[in-house]
Amino acid sequence: MSPAAKQTRIRTAVFPVAGLGTRFLPATKTVPKEMLPIIDKPLIQYAVDEAVEAGCDTLVFITNRYKHAVADYFDKAYELEQKLERAGKFEQLDLIRNVLPPNVRAVFVTQAEALGLGHAVLCAKAIVGDQPFAVLLPDDLIWNKGGTGALKQMADAAEATGASMIAVQDVPREQTSSYGIVATESFESRQGRISGIVEKPEPDVAPSTLAVVGRYVLSPRIFDLLESTKPGAGGEIQLTDAIAGLLKQEPVNAYRFKGTRFDCGTHIGLIEATIRYALDHEKLSDVAMRLMQNALDELGVKDIH
Numbered sequence: 003m004s005p006a007a008k009q010t011r012i013r014t015a016v017f018p019v020a021g022l023g024t025r026f027l028p029a030t031k032t033v034p035k036e037m038l039p040i041i042d043k044p045l046i047q048y049a050v051d052e053a054v055e056a057g058c059d060t061l062v063f064i065t066n067r068y069k070h071a072v073a074d075y076f077d078k079a080y081e082l083e084q085k086l087e088r089a090g091k092f093e094q095l096d097l098i099r100n101v102l103p104p105n106v107r108a109v110f111v112t113q114a115e116a117l118g119l120g121h122a123v124l125c126a127k128a129i130v131g132d133q134p135f136a137v138l139l140p141d142d143l144i145w146n147k148g149g150t151g152a153l154k155q156m157a158d159a160a161e162a163t164g165a166s167m168i169a170v171q172d173v174p175r176e177q178t179s180s181y182g183i184v185a186t187e188s189f190e191s192r193q194g195r196i197s198g199i200v201e202k203p204e205p206d207v208a209p210s211t212l213a214v215v216g217r218y219v220l221s222p223r224i225f226d227l228l229e230s231t232k233p234g235a236g237g238e239i240q241l242t243d244a245i246a247g248l249l250k251q252e253p254v255n256a257y258r259f260k261g262t263r264f265d266c267g268t269h270i271g272l273i274e275a276t277i278r279y280a281l282d283h284e285k286l287s288d289v290a291m292r293l294m295q296n297a298l299d300e301l302g303v304k305d306i307h
């Protein structure tokens with residue numbers, strides 16, 4: 003058993019954004035799911051900010067041929083910049099200029115066919131090379147108000163232990179069939195060594211209720227495993243199946259991150275995140291609260307429980 007590349011800080015983050023986003027049709031017919039906004043920032047921007055905070059300076063976006071909006075968003079918008087400059091709208095100018103810090107490069111790779119998350123990650127192999135790297139799924143939005151982002155928490159832990167890290171959170175047992183579920187040896191502080199992982203198990207056979215959330219710090223060994231991974235659950239090449247192979251060769255830890263995760267790949271998760279960010283927003287919170295109260299009053303709702 004060889005240990006993972008110890009003490010190496012991750013520099014590259016992979017964003018698999020080539021999925022079809024069918025749960026948000028018809029909007030996702032033209033707007034990629036990752037471009038849906040929470041208040042005024044698209045989901046992809048929250049994930050990018052988290053990766054940059056964790057120390058990543060190469061961002062690899064796995065897109066498909068229809069998702070020009072993601073590349074356009076990170077590109078320079080000359081005309082708009084000129085217009086804002088002429089109009090003296092410098093605050094807005096800063097916002098559109100700073101979607102990426104100057105030291106950070108964005109690379110776009112096309113996944114020719116949506117063959118699954120594992121296949122999407124494999125598409126980043128040539129750019130990642132032989133170093134540990136991060137994977138972020140932007141529709142999992144993780145909020146840790148005023149604290150360290152989830153990926154930085156995990157990158158620090160990976161650097162200290164040399165293990166790959168998979169973000170997990172407890173879910174109700176009846177929901178295990180919506181997630182990858184891990185079995186762990188003893189948990190210490192926020193981490194536990196993973197002994198098994200299975201994609202979307204039914205509640206009666208799930209090895210635990212610890213569900214995988216869309217943040218990973220992975221050893222580059224995962225690419226060899228992905229290359230030989232056959233289609234699994236849903237006929238897709240699953241990242242979970244390659245991780246099951248990885249943990250037989252190297253330490254892989256489950257990491258219970260500090261923060262709240264919103265599943266913005268679902269309608270209710272996107273609504274919940276929007277409400278929470280609005281209620282926390284320095285300019286919007288009072289009005290948002292009043293509007294919510296008004297709406298409940300109009301509906302005659304006194305006690306929701």
Ligand code: UTP
Nearest residue numbers: 018019020021022023024025116117118119122
């Ligand atoms: P999801 O399971 O959320 O699928 O993928 P999806 O297609 O995005 O959305 P629905 O279920 O149809 O509504 C998890 C992540 O993996 C990416 C997605 O973009 C998402 O970030 N993915 C999935 C790819 O990049 N390529 C694939 O082939 C599949």
